[in-house]
Amino acid sequence: MTDLSKLPPVDPAVPNAARMYDYFLGGSHNFAADRAAVERTIAVMPFAAQVIHANRYFLGRAVRFCAREGIDQFLDLGSGIPTVGNVHEAARAVDPAARVAYVDNELVTVASAAALLDGDPLATITAADLREPDAVFEAPGVRELLDLSRPVALLTVSVLQFVHDDDEAAAIVEQYRGRLVPGSMHVLSHVTGDHDRTELTAAEDVYRSTANPGRLRSREQVAALLAGLELEEPGIVDVTEWRPDDTAGRQHRGMWAAVGRIR
Template identity: 50%
Template sequence: MTRPAWAPREVDIDRPSAARVYDYYLGGSHNFAVDREMARQAIADWPDLPRIMQGNRAFMRRAVRYCSAQGIDQFLDIGSGIPTAGNVHEVAREENPEARVVYVDVDPVAVAHARALLEGDERTGVVRADLCDVDAVLDDAAVRAVLDLDRPVALLAVALLHFVGDDRRPAEVLARYRDALAPGSHLVLSHATADGVPERVDDHVALYRRTDTPMSMRSHAEVLRFFDGFSLVEPGLVYFALWRPDDPVGDRPERSPGYAGVGRRD
């Protein structure tokens, strides 16, 4: 296909990207034919996928509002993806117009679009880095310019860690972030699971092996470990449809097969 003007030269437009597929599920426009084809295959096998992805995004917005209500005005969103409507800075600033946000992603398309969207906004920053390179993230000039790490920060890892295999020791990585953050900081996390829908998992995981970010589903106990050192706020680690919902939840919350929770660093 012809490379669109908004796509950086280093981006492989013939290989699907998890970030761009997610953008498609959310109704975004920053995706390629190869991403849309992968998404359509996934939806054919699992028709609820767009609703699930949108539900995960809705959890993120509720969690940001919760953190804002606790007085947090700084947000570090790692694995932020391609900017779409309802970004963290938009939600946070509905609660506090002075809120500061840094977006971090390893995907060059996500980073390029975030920089274009946020150009001139001095209370936001954009960093291209890998979650697991903790020093590169926390010592980045954009992070240091926008955030005061001596004050509480909300660290977001939303729909991220299921793309980080056990060989990269994600629990240890999160512990390093936790130890670097000030008391009163919060962890906002959601994670895909096979619990409740085991019949859907194999084909879905196989699709993501075609991307640079294969997927690792985890159980409730495995996801709960990521909150070591944080005190979970009510209602704990639950299917994301059940985390402080704005509207009544249907009879089968497990049809949204992801866990979500918010923890506080004491």
């Protein structure tokens, strides 16, 4: 069982990105402040909910792709609150023995995931900050579940925008990828203002009043976070355009997405 005492206490009056994401997806693990922040986001970015759903669809597609490529281990950083389309559900649709180590640093998220995963020997939740790779890898829920001598899919899906400094973000992903063997994958999505700058910038302003202010990055800046990887087709594309097999549509939704292989 993960140690919830490592996490800061919940302040229901301060919106949190993980709980806002949960509300966007129709979940119930959120507070009035989170819901109000979501409504403020939608007011300035009317297609915000579509962005969130498109990102969730991408996550499922990318996880299933990795599983079909033979990867049966997943490390999900900034996993968010459990809702429909969890990583372990998507992975096990391909490989019933897939293992998933979730990591998050928000108390409601971790507590909710712990309840959901209770009794599941192939999935864990770890209370940790993704900015501390050594602590993540040393945590029992990661160390005892994942075999790092075999390929792992590293998931940083809509989370690196909360690491504002470019050099720090690049160093973090390099530290994680450096612990993974060749054949591992890195799945990434990231908010951008490249398509709808006015709306995304306004949404960025809303997030500044939350516990998790985010930062937009351009395609070039996202590409820098994937440096050294062999990108799977179709490369870095809008989140709706990465091997679509759903009905999310092809309109730009405000996120870049890619999957890269570690060689």
